[in-house]
């Protein structure tokens with residue numbers, strides 16, 4: 001059974017959408033096996049998104065991700081990584097399919113409500129970035 005790291009981003013926590021977004025995960029058969037609300041520093045956001053450090057929007061991304069609290073969570077299910085990305089929808093909400101989280105809730109390509117790991121390697125790294133083994137309750 002697969003696990004993936006999800007983040008409900010500041011634009012969504014600010015608008016009180018945590019429950020509505022979690023309902024989307026649960027309806028898709030993803031189980032929330034760990035979850036906590038934290039406020040990242042810009043440096044922590046920068047470390048998490050280090051792979052994007054050369055991209056032109058990196059500064060804006062780190063500033064946004066540290067602007068308000070986020071909810072970090074581990075989702076579990078068959079093919080959880082791909083399933084979560086399907087439920088999230090395209091990065092740019094203008095391209096996101098009907099019924100996806102980003103279609104319904106995202107404000108822009110930057111303020112796009114959720115993050116999800118994009119591969120087994122990144123899921124392992126990203127889950128370990130936020131959670132200890134003791135916090136993961138299958």
Ligand code: GTP
Pocket residue numbers: 052057060061090091109110111112114115116117118
């Ligand atoms: P994540 O699940 O958050 O990683 O999204 P993604 O995999 O769909 O997109 P990607 O990894 O390419 O980019 C990471 C994040 O950077 C996106 O989710 C956006 O929040 C942000 N981002 C991507 N492109 C842009 C952009 O052109 N402008 C701004 N401001 N932010 C961007």
Ligand code: MG
Pocket residue numbers: 116118
């Ligand atoms: Mg990504």
